[in-house]
Amino acid sequence: MWNWEKVNKHIDYSFQMSEQSLSSRETSFLINEETMFQKNQQSKDSIFFRDGIRQIDFVLSYVDDIKKDAELKAERRKEFEKNLRKTGLELEIEDKRDSEDGRTYFVKIHAPWEVLVTYAEVLGIKMPIKESDIPRPKHTPISYVLGPVRLPLSVKYPRPEYFTAQFSRHRQELFLIEDQATFFPSSSRNRIVYYILSRCPFGIEDGKKRFGIERLLNSNTYSSAYPLHDGQYWKPSEPPNPTNERYTLHQNWARFSYFYKEQPLDLIKNYYGEKIGIYFVFLGFYTEMLFFAAVVGLACFIYGLLSMEHNTSSTEICDPEIGGQMIMCPLCDQVCDYWRLNSTCLASKFSHLFDNESTVFFAIFMGIWVTLFLEFWKQRQARLEYEWDLVDFEEEQQQLQLRPEFEAMCKHRKLNAVTKEMEPYMPLYTRIPWYCLSGATVTLWMSLVVTSMVAVIVYRLSVFATFASFMESDASLKQVKSFLTPQITTSLTGSCLNFIVILILNFFYEKISAWITKMEIPRTYQEYESSLTLKMFLFQFVNFYSSCFYVAFFKGKFVGYPGKYTYLFNEWRSEECDPGGCLIELTTQLTIIMTGKQIFGNIKEAIYPLALNWWRRRKARTNSEKLYSRWEQDHDLESFGPLGLFYEYLETVTQFGFVTLFVASFPLAPLLALINNIVEIRVDAWKLTTQYRRTVASKAHSIGVWQDILYGMAVLSVATNAFIVAFTSDIIPRLVYYYAYSTNATQPMTGYVNNSLSVFLIADFPNHTAPSEKRDFITCRYRDYRYPPDDENKYFHNMQFWHVLAAKMTFIIVMEHVVFLVKFLLAWMIPDVPKDVVERIKREKLMTIKILHDFELNKLKENLGINSNEFAKHVMIEENKAQLAKSTI
Structure with a gap:
């Protein structure tokens, strides 16, 4: 569960610190920034502010609305952007005169290092502390046959595996920070900025505090809010832009x-x-x-195709002497x-x-x-x-x-x-x-x-x-x-x-x-x-x-x-x-x-x-x-x-x-x-x-919830397929005829078509249903199992009907029980979490605890200086904690 008290403290802290640091000199710089910038010096593929250093993490756009609530929307935007600056975000506004359509303003947002480390801790983002010594799963011998479908390792695994821990501002030395500009990936950066946007206030209306970019988008105060792609998809980026992952994805994933x-x-x-x-x-x-x-x-399907010409039922139906004589x-x-x-x-x-x-x-x-x-x-x-x-x-x-x-x-x-x-x-x-x-x-x-x-x-x-x-x-x-x-x-x-x-x-x-x-x-x-x-x-x-x-x-x-x-x-x-x-x-x-x-x-x-x-x-x-x-x-x-x-x-x-x-x-x-x-x-x-x-x-x-829906459909599918085979398919009546009613020992299915069709006396047709034209035959056939017109149980279901129905119900019961038994056994035999994954999780937790333990000991040693007795006592306490954590794993 999220610690909301901690979150609010961080937000309040950010507001207080930014109010103190936003001096008049910095404010004038933001106002006069446009005059210092030469538009023709900027590349159209740049994802940086005008200084070419600060990366754009998010973009807001809006159009002046002169028809409805224009002043209210302008006031909301002014207050919202002022509060964004108070949280530590840096903003740069592109005037509508410089846009292609001549009517859209763009607000570019950059999250500096202090904002990123603050909210990375708030959101519990895990970052690398050491390169993992757990080898990746090795390919099985059969996987070499699948060589053509494999991607290059640099594309499949763009980054090494690391042991990670939740980021903490007070433990920055623990994390593998080589370059602050690239330490947080762009996905984490835009996630952090969106989190701030979704909680930033823009005023008090009707006695209630209003906040969040979603509310501003719904009221058309802003027309859109989005993170930038990191480059063009059809060409790689050129320095100083970072590696163009969008281009790599297009080349190795999005091509047909x-x-x-x-x-x-x-x-x-x-x-x-x-x-x-x-x-x-x-x-x-x-x-x-x-x-x-x-x-x-x-x-x-191929089996059905190969056996189609040898199927006794369709052969009898197509035979002019059999099917051709059945009216x-x-x-x-x-x-x-x-x-x-x-x-x-x-x-x-x-x-x-x-x-x-x-x-x-x-x-x-x-x-x-x-x-x-x-x-x-x-x-x-x-x-x-x-x-x-x-x-x-x-x-x-x-x-x-x-x-x-x-x-x-x-x-x-x-x-x-x-x-x-x-x-x-x-x-x-x-x-x-x-x-x-x-x-x-x-x-x-x-x-x-x-x-x-x-x-x-x-x-x-x-x-x-x-x-x-x-x-x-x-x-x-x-x-x-x-x-x-x-x-x-x-x-x-x-x-x-x-x-x-x-x-x-x-x-x-x-x-x-x-x-x-x-x-x-x-x-x-x-x-x-x-x-x-x-x-x-x-x-x-x-x-x-x-x-x-x-x-x-x-x-x-x-x-x-x-x-x-x-x-x-x-x-x-x-x-x-x-x-x-x-x-x-x-x-x-x-x-x-x-x-x-x-x-x-x-x-x-x-x-x-x-x-x-x-x-x-x-x-x-x-x-x-x-x-x-x-x-x-x-x-x-x-x-x-x-x-x-x-x-x-x-x-x-x-x-x-x-x-x-x-x-x-x-x-x-x-x-x-x-x-x-x-x-x-x-x-x-x-x-x-x-x-x-x-x-x-x-x-x-x-x-999420789709997994529960899939399980429900899987259970239902057993019943539907059993009923389809029993009641929609013709396989059960054929099997009943084969084992119980066939009289031909050499070709058991001979006569099945005639057996599956009942006889009706044309004279028994009601006047409103019979064809108007008279015919010279006296009976016709229909698909059912009923007694013929000359029997005392005329047109009632015969015994074969009940035999077929019993066979259908038996098949449904047997099939459902067999399939559900196999499903239960498979679910029991196949563990939800593979054994090697359980071992890897335990290994990573143990290594993470050890790394954190060593880091805290070294930090403690530096703080305590040369007091060896005090240090030894603290070492013993920390080692006991580590042993306790190890035993719980």
Whole structure:
């Protein structure tokens, strides 16, 4: 927990010292600085103040607003900048006359050494005290095969490993400070400056103290606040600028020609901070694990492809003497005609690609794969915590900081039990109306998704008769073989329409959910993000998966039978599955939605910021003779925003759902996800490096709430895949026929198609459902297990139906228990933290304590001088402390 008393003391100290040191001579220097500067002597790539010495750590921009509250905003800026100077920050203002657009002011901020060391201690930033003697993990023999994917060691490990300790101003000699200008990396510098900006006051309004850059940005007092990129991405920096890490990232990470290379994770962490770094670690690890699932899924697909021509079921359907002689009952009332089974020949062959013996194996494999993925990710995360000095990490302060909106709306104050300070407090009864509105809004929009899905179903039912009458009026009773059956045609068009509706609903809901979350007035940024995550995930889950759940578990399950069909709204007859089952339609639906979302997402991520930046630069470059400086170039880039990473996680988790929840119906889903993620990594790297302003570095030791969501989806995926194999696939009825009902010993599956179709007497059709044209045959066939019309139990389910149902339920129970047992054993066998990481953590803690112990002893010796007895006594005390600390480790 943060020591707020300590923080406030440091801030008050900074204010007092700066007020004393800001003399009139220094003030006049700030005022007259512009006249001393020659604009033509500055490089447009410079990231320094005009003196070429002080590095720019942060930039604020604003435009004079003459329309509304201009005087109030000017007063706020004046007070804010005065208080920034009081904290010790150094400011330099660029007049609008020197900017490209002729209207934007830029406030450049530099944090001097005293400010950095003060707030490094406040924030508990760990800095190096000694180069580590723990060797990096050695490559295994198989890793040499992966040589082409490896990056140069200078890129992969840009800095040596160090033993680190929390920085302290009073122990500066302990730390490896070779150059004060480069000791703190730029990511730490901008993190410190943003911390000061987020807590700096700008006045008292309505009797309340107002503070924080976020509040000023929300009120348009400032138009933007951002740290600078350290150079151009297309060329290395020239002295005196520091090493251009942005250029190195672009060369080794953001280029699409490097799609097969590993990521420079340490460099990403150093430049963008741990929070963005851990996202790319997760995305890279997920992509690596997808490779194994993709290989197995591709093997299952190839098996289906090779066995397609030898599949007995599709052979019988395509045989003119078998499938060609089976007259099927109409698929809709009156306008639909009878049709021959062999008209679905090609559809049955394609269905076999995804509905064969390997389907069961792949469903079980994916249940185990998802467990291995999550368990190995926990290990990878633990290793990352050690490598990135996050073992003792506490939640980032800016996540726990009160939101300005919360403080503005609060009229009550309450004593914080931890900090013992009075803080803004909002009683629950004032939030209840907004919580109710929020819950009602989320429920309404999820209902809207279900309504839109029903509308698509009605669309399919409405146009099905048109397709059927058009495609079957002349050829339905001829022995033809066509892939574009009415079922497949309406399924394709319906899936495309459903995908368009999904994108439209998703676009509007994103705006509404953000507005509703703000109206709830969350206390902290962490609460805001958690609330938004819950809303967005619930909606995305219903929006993207509802149609797949419908096809997998509801379509064709409540149809009834000829003469007694069930109807939707008493008007439209319920949809039937193809004689080969609904699995091919589920595959079609999944392919269109998953592939369409991934293609649309990548195009949007690449084109949207590119177009906005082009338009912004086009508007800004009105004075080509002016210096287009680094801060102006970054100002014209798109802002990544506080929720940029949230949407990246949401996209990845949604894809994870497609890969796991319905993968039994589409073994190629992991392969499509793998290809997308390879592109996604480079698209994200390219846009962050070239199209977005540099983000403020922040820490995170895990992927947060997304990990819990992944665990929930992993458990759900076992059940969904078991039900897909049992109720959507045709594998269980085939196995029941193979072992219990087949009469052919040499070819057990012969006769399965005829066995799976029941007989209906045409004379039993009600007048309003029978085709208007009379036919010379007296029976038709339909997919079900029912007694024939000449039996005393006419049209009731026969014994085989109950045998198949019992087999399906048995399979679900057995598969779930087997997979969950394996999941439990794997979770028990695989430790969350690898043994070598535990040993490394212990070794580093021990060495850190020893270094600190030796430092304090040497310091004590210097203070005590030649008094050896006193020194010996102190040595004994310190050694006892060290032994005690060692024993606790």
